[in-house]
Structure formats: structure tokens, C-alpha cells
Amino acid sequence: MKKKLIAGNWKMNGGLAANQALLTALLDGLKAQPPVCGVAVAVPAAYLAQVQSLVAGSAIALAAQDVSSQESGAFTGEISAGMLRDFGTRYALVGHSERRQYHGETDELVAAKAQRALAAGITPIVCVGETLAEREAGQTEAVVKRQLAAVIHLNGHCISEIVVAYEPVWAIGTGRTATPAQAQEVHAVLRAQLAAATEHAQRIPLLYGGSMNAANAAQLLAENDIDGGLVGGASLKAADFLQIIAAAG
Numbered sequence: 001m002k003k004k005l006i007a008g009n010w011k012m013n014g015g016l017a018a019n020q021a022l023l024t025a026l027l028d029g030l031k032a033q034p035p036v037c038g039v040a041v042a043v044p045a046a047y048l049a050q051v052q053s054l055v056a057g058s059a060i061a062l063a064a065q066d067v068s069s070q071e072s073g074a075f076t077g078e079i080s081a082g083m084l085r086d087f088g089t090r091y092a093l094v095g096h097s098e099r100r101q102y103h104g105e106t107d108e109l110v111a112a113k114a115q116r117a118l119a120a121g122i123t124p125i126v127c128v129g130e131t132l133a134e135r136e137a138g139q140t141e142a143v144v145k146r147q148l149a150a151v152i153h154l155n156g157h158c159i160s161e162i163v164v165a166y167e168p169v170w171a172i173g174t175g176r177t178a179t180p181a182q183a184q185e186v187h188a189v190l191r192a193q194l195a196a197a198t199e200h201a202q203r204i205p206l207l208y209g210g211s212m213n214a215a216n217a218a219q220l221l222a223e224n225d226i227d228g229g230l231v232g233g234a235s236l237k238a239a240d241f242l243q244i245i246a247a248a249g
Contacts, residue, residue, distance in 0.1 A: 004037035004248040005205045005228035007063060008235025012044060019047055023054045025238035030059050037248035040091050045079050048087040063091035069112035081120035092117045095127045097169045107150035114151050118158050125163045126151050132170035141189050148190060152197045160200035164190055165230040171210030180219045183208050187225035214243040221248055
């Protein structure tokens with residue numbers, strides 16, 4: 001049975017004191033109840049060094065919220081996969097809906113970022129998902145398959161080394177959540193697409209990333225093809241995040 005993964009995405013939140021308090025509470029909770037699943041936190045780049053130090057030797061893996069599609073050079077403000085690797089970063093989010101929406105990231109750019117992460121030994125968490133307008137137009141399957149296809153096309157046999165996160169854009173930070181059945185339906189589509197690309201599709205974790213919280217996590221995680229969560233706001237509250245981790249047990 002595949003090990004589930006619960007990854008917290010802090011987005012543009014945090015501070016030195018707040019980070020220490022949150023992680024201290026999380027680490028204390030995980031010592032009291034060791035997790036059965038994998039656990040990660042995706043933190044703002046400015047705090048990678050602090051968080052690397054705080055989680056060293058613990059059950060919490062370090063994740064970045066983004067990675068450059070370039071290896072190095074004159075790309076002011078960008079952070080390369082090699083730089084992330086220097087901080088012991090295990091995962092990197094690529095293609096989060098906020099990056100696609102606010103920074104104009106294309107499917108091809110997201111695929112290139114995934115490729116850079118893989119080349120550096122970092123597991124990309126590839127985010128896919130449809131807007132409300134796309135869902136209402138019956139385009140959900142076409143949109144997520146198009147987004148994932150770009151990553152499969154560029155990364156070939158390495159595709160079995162990625163993580164995929166389905167995050168319906170209409171359910172991110174809105175309090176709205178796809179029902180377990182709605183989420184499972186899309187996860188099944190993604191699993192079938194991966195199965196056509198690699199014989200190792202069953203080992204690729206598929207995370208749900210649309211307003212997963214302490215109240216709905218257990219129901220979502222009970223679905224056949226939901227292998228974990230990409231958790232936003234609830235990951236900033238130690239008690240809630242610990243409850244979600246426990247639900248993945």
C-alpha cells in the first residue's frame with residue numbers, strides 16, 4: 001500500500017517567530033503521535049534556511065513553493081533547483097494555480113520547472129486544476145489532462161518520480177471543497193493518464209489540494225485514488241494540520 005503524503009503550503013505567510021512556534025508545535029505533536037504518512041511543508045524561500053534547521057532529523061520534509069526553469073545565470077529573483085538542493089529541499093511545488101494565474105505560467109513552463117527539479121534530485125509536486133468557468137463548461141477533464149500531458153511529454157520515463165496535486169481553482173482559499181466523489185473522479189482520470197505513460201503509475205502519489213481541512217480530510221483521504229493532501233490555510237494551524245496528518249494514517 002502506497003504511503004500517503006500530507007504537504008502544507010504556507011503560501012506568502014510566516015515570520016521567524018511564527019515559523020518557530022508553528023514548527024515546534026508540529027514537531028511536539030508528531031513526537032507524541034508519529035505519522036504513518038509522509039509530511040512536508042512548503043515555505044517561502046526566505047525561510048528555507050530557518051526551516052531546514054528546525055526540521056532537521058525530524059519527520060517533516062522541506063519543500064519549496066517554486067523553482068526556476070533555468071539552471072543558472074542572469075535571471076534576477078529566480079531560485080534554481082541546485083540552490084534548493086543546497087538547503088536539503090525534498091519537494092518543490094510547480095504550476096500552483098496562483099503561479100499560473102498571477103504569473104502567467106504556461107503548461108510548458110511548468111513542465112520545464114518539473115524537469116529542473118527532477119534533474120536536481122528534488123521531487124516536483126505538479127499542480128493541475130480547473131477554474132469554476134472551466135468546470136461549468138464541462139472542461140475539467142480536458143484541462144487537467146492537458147496540464148499533466150505537458151509534464152509527461154517533457155519528462156518521459158522520469159514521470160514516475162513526480163507527485164501530482166489536483167487543486168480545483170474554484171476550491172482554493174474559498175472555503176468551497178470538491179466533494180470526495182468529485183475529487184475522486186478527477187483523480188481517477190489522472191491515474192489513468194499516468195498509467196498510459198508509465199507502468200509505475202500506482203506508485204505516484206495523487207494529492208487533493210482544494211481547501212482540505214481537519215473536518216473533511218478523512219472523507220477525502222478515504223477515496224481510492226486520493227493519496228494525500230496539499231493543504232493551504234489549515235497547515236498554518238498546528239492542531240488542524242496534525243489532525244489532517246492523523247487522518248492519513
